[in-house]
Amino acid sequence: MTSGKTSCRLYSDFNCPFCYAMHERLHALGFLEQMSWRGVQHAPHLPQPMATWAGHLHAELKQEVEMVRRLAPELPISVPAGKPNTRLAITVAARALRENARRAGEFIRSLYRLFWVDGLDLSDERLLRLEAERHGFVGTALFGSTAPAVESMLSEWRDCWEETDHQGVPLLQRADRQVLVGLVPPETLTQFLASS
Numbered sequence: 307m308t309s310g311k312t313s314c315r316l317y318s319d320f321n322c323p324f325c326y327a328m329h330e331r332l333h334a335l336g337f338l339e340q341m342s343w344r345g346v347q348h349a350p351h352l353p354q355p356m357a358t359w360a361g362h363l364h365a366e367l368k369q370e371v372e373m374v375r376r377l378a379p380e381l382p383i384s385v386p387a388g389k390p391n392t393r394l395a396i397t398v399a400a401r402a403l404r405e406n407a408r409r410a411g412e413f414i415r416s417l418y419r420l421f422w423v424d425g426l427d428l429s430d431e432r433l434l435r436l437e438a439e440r441h442g443f444v445g446t447a448l449f450g451s452t453a454p455a456v457e458s459m460l461s462e463w464r465d466c467w468e469e470t471d472h473q474g475v476p477l478l479q480r481a482d483r484q485v486l487v488g489l490v491p492p493e494t495l496t497q498f499l500a501s502s
Contacts, residue, residue: 314499316341317467317477319348320396320428321389323370324489326418327378328476333415334380335492337499343403343414344463345396348475349389354429356390363388377489382423390421390429398434400456400463401448402441413441 316332318325332338359367371385395417402410416437420426426433431449438448447453452460470477470485478486478498486498 313340313481314342315344315466315479317344317346317463317470317475317479319346319475320392320417320421321352322348322475323374323383323422325476326383326422327374327381327489329415329418330381331378331489331492331495335496337495338411340499343399343411344467345392345399345460346464346467346475347392347396348473350391350393352389352391352429354391354394356386356388356427356429359388374489384423384425386421386425390427392428394431395428395434397452397456397460398438398448400459401453402438402443404456404459405443405448409442413438413443416441 314337316328318329320326329338332341367389368385371383374381374383399410399414399417402413417428417434420433420437421428428434435449438444466479467473467477470479472485472487474487476487476489478495480498480501484498484501486495490498
């Protein structure tokens with residue numbers, strides 16, 4: 307997975323179970339290296355720290371997870387307590403991509419799993435720091451004030467995503483601007499990417 311020029315852009319948000327499943331599916335099929343991962347917040351209103359959901363919100367979350375279990379039964383996934391605000395996680399991932407794209411790819415994959423398998427709060431800076439260090443980002447500038455270059459990159463990701471007119475995640479966009487939205491079967495994914 308790179309942040310440079312690739313054949314396809316992957317717009318994704320850590321707190322979307324379908325994004326987690328798509329990321330794992332792309333990994334299993336060996337397509338992640340073709341992807342330019344672009345984190346976007348599809349629910350920027352969510353609180354930090356993560357709030358525990360109850361009532362209809364919890365029921366909807368449980369329903370989303372059950373749908374992923376049906377569409378991707380091979381994946382480990384659990385129902386988290388709620389959904390975190392992902393601004394910090396996306397910002398840290400963007401900085402990691404600028405620093406070392408290869409290590410950043412594994413770091414990004416691990417963040418999905420921290421939330422969708424372990425149920426941990428991705429808006430927690432301490433958690434993100436520990437995970438970044440585990441992936442070799444030690445003594446780096448992944449945290450602190452955001453550099454103008456990173457802010458510019460995050461704005462570009464958001465603007466390009468909004469220009470697709472779908473506003474959904476996960477969203478794949480080929481170089482020819484064709485898009486594929488949502489978690490699709492492996493054969494559909496392979497066919498879409500083979501046409502790029």
